[in-house]
Amino acid sequence: MSKAEAIFKEVDKAKRIVITSHRSPDGDSMGSSAALYHVLKKMGKNAVVCHPDHCPAFLEWVMEGCEWYTHELAPDKVEELMSEADLIFCLDYNGPDRMGHGMADLLRKSNAVKIMLDHHPHPDDFVDIAESRITEGSTCQILFDVIEEAGKLNYLDVSSGEAIYLGIMTDTGAFRFSSVNPKTHEIISHLMKIGVNNTAVHERTFDNVRVDRLRLQGYAISNKLEIIQHFHIAYISLSEEELNRFHYKKGDTDGLVNMALSVEGIKVAAFFSEKDGQIKISFRSKGTIPVNGIAKEFNGGGHINAAGGASQASMEDTIKHFKALIPKYFNGLNAE
Numbered sequence: 001m002s003k004a005e006a007i008f009k010e011v012d013k014a015k016r017i018v019i020t021s022h023r024s025p026d027g028d029s030m031g032s033s034a035a036l037y038h039v040l041k042k043m044g045k046n047a048v049v050c051h052p053d054h055c056p057a058f059l060e061w062v063m064e065g066c067e068w069y070t071h072e073l074a075p076d077k078v079e080e081l082m083s084e085a086d087l088i089f090c091l092d093y094n095g096p097d098r099m100g101h102g103m104a105d106l107l108r109k110s111n112a113v114k115i116m117l118d119h120h121p122h123p124d125d126f127v128d129i130a131e132s133r134i135t136e137g138s139t140c141q142i143l144f145d146v147i148e149e150a151g152k153l154n155y156l157d158v159s160s161g162e163a164i165y166l167g168i169m170t171d172t173g174a175f176r177f178s179s180v181n182p183k184t185h186e187i188i189s190h191l192m193k194i195g196v197n198n199t200a201v202h203e204r205t206f207d208n209v210r211v212d213r214l215r216l217q218g219y220a221i222s223n224k225l226e227i228i229q230h231f232h233i234a235y236i237s238l239s240e241e242e243l244n245r246f247h248y249k250k251g252d253t254d255g256l257v258n259m260a261l262s263v264e265g266i267k268v269a270a271f272f273s274e275k276d277g278q279i280k281i282s283f284r285s286k287g288t289i290p291v292n293g294i295a296k297e298f299n300g301g302g303h304i305n306a307a308g309g310a311s312q313a314s315m316e317d318t319i320k321h322f323k324a325l326i327p328k329y330f331n332g333l334n335a336e
Contacts, residue, residue, distance in 0.1 A: 003131055004149035010113050010129070014087035016046050020107065022093035023052040023100040026254075027062075027170025027205070029092040030055050032117065032139045034062045035163035036089060039147065039155045050078045052103045056251020061204045062163050071102050082106040090116040092139040094132070095124035117142050120302065121292070134303075137179030140167025144187050153190075161196040166205060173258060174202075177305060178287070216246035220256055227263070231326055231333045234260040237272040239315055257282040267333055272318060279311040279318045294322075294329045 001009070011017070019036055021029035033049045040047040049063070053072040071078045082088070082103075088110060096104035107114070107126075114127040119136045133142050144164055147153060156164075165188065172180050192198060216238075224236045236256050246252070253273055261269035261284045268289060271282045281298050283291035285305045292307040298318075300309025311318040 002149055003129065004146045007115055007129055007131070007146060008150045008152060010087055010115060011040065011043070011045060014045065014113070016081075016085045017048070017087045017089065018081055018085040018112070019047060019049045019089045019091060020099065020103065021051055021091045022098040023103070024250075025051055025053070025055040025059070026092075027059060028138045028140055028167040030059045030062050031163040031165075031167025031170070032091045032143050033068075033163075034066055035140065035143055035160040035167070036091065037066045037068075038157065038160035038163065039152070042155045042157065042160075043152075048081055050081055050103075052100045054250070056254065057210075057249065058205055058208055058251060059166075062166050065159060071100075071106075075102065078103070079106055082110055082112075085110060085112045088112045088114050090114055090118070090127055091143075092118055092120075094118050094120040094122065096126055117146065122301065135179070137177060137181075137184060138168045138171035140164045140171070141184060141187060143167075144190075145183075156191075156194060158195045161191040161194055162201055165191050165196050165198065165201050169201065170205070179303075179305075210249070210252070212247045213249070213252040216243070216248065216252050217256060217259075219246065220253070221259060225260060225263075227266070228323070228326065229265075231330050232265055232267040233269070233326065233330065233333070234263050234266045235270040235272065235319070235322070236260050237315055237319060238274065240274040240276075243273065243275070257284050260284075261286065268330055270322060272315060272322075274315055277312075279313065279315055281309045281311065281318070281322075283307045283309075289330070289333070291329075294325055297321075297325055 019033050021033050037047050037049055049066055049068040051070050054070050069077050096107050115129045116127040117131045117139055119133055119139055121134045123132045136142050220236050227234050257269050257271035267286050269284045273280050283295055285291045290304045292302045295301050295307035295309040298309025298311050302308055
């Protein structure tokens with residue numbers, strides 16, 4: 001029996017299924033959750049999505065038609081559903097801690113069968129069935145593969161297909177990252193053949209921008225973009241005061257680190273944002289330049305070209321520490 005077949009054997013046995021994902025949701029976590037929900041419902045299963053917190057407004061569309069709760073807004077309901085579940089899917093995260101303390105505790109306490117679908121390196125041993133494919137560009141691509149390998153593609157429809165398209169699109173930088181492979185495009189072809197409108201997915205995700213978000217991003221590029229020319233590195237930093245000045249909402253800074261990376265000649269980019277006394281950091285790179293190493297210096301990690309971390313120090317001290325680490329991790333870039 002293949003792993004995909006084993007996963008759907010557990011689905012067949014389950015009476016109550018809960019779909020979970022990581023804190024601070026993105027397109028891949030939302031897309032994989034919504035896609036799996038629609039597939040399970042089409043199979044006649046009792047399924048519900050339980051996430052740690054709410055997603056940015058521009059991703060809400062993908063949850064249309066889903067029964068969906070967040071621990072942030074409905075902790076008692078999520079606790080009830082997690083305690084009653086006999087199968088829990090763990091999508092797009094490689095360890096309980098990525099869910100935050102509240103959801104992580106509920107997951108650890110649960111006696112349900114747990115299945116992980118994920119593409120992040122170094123997964124924890126916390127599930128009964130782990131489908132970890134770290135070379136894949138998105139969990140949505142893994143989900144499609146598992147559905148296909150189990151012979152269940154007939155359960156995909158436009159709703160689940162749009163969700164998978166969203167996750168692949170966002171986690172591959174609109175198909176530009178090196179994680180994109182021939183199968184990625186084969187999946188997109190299949191989705192379009194079953195009726196997914198690629199233009200509509202792009203428009204619903206990217207062409208519905210709040211004016212305050214646009215002004216914040218304009219300010220960040222015009223006033224906060226810094227270039228370390230010698231090392232081909234760019235970074236942007238935004239303090240909590242600056243975020244509040246533009247009426248910040250979750251998701252408003254998404255994409256800024258990629259904008260920094262898009263500057264001519266830049267090979268590594270970083271984005272620093274201050275929220276609730278903590279500095280969150282996103283790293284991006286091009287080609288074979290790894291950024292997951294420097295992310296570990298900030299209690300984080302991730303992929304070769306996309307990683308993140310956090311700092312409890314001030315913004316000034318965090319950036320100073322980042323600059324001090326540059327020769328250790330990116331010394332070879334100064335000769336390019």
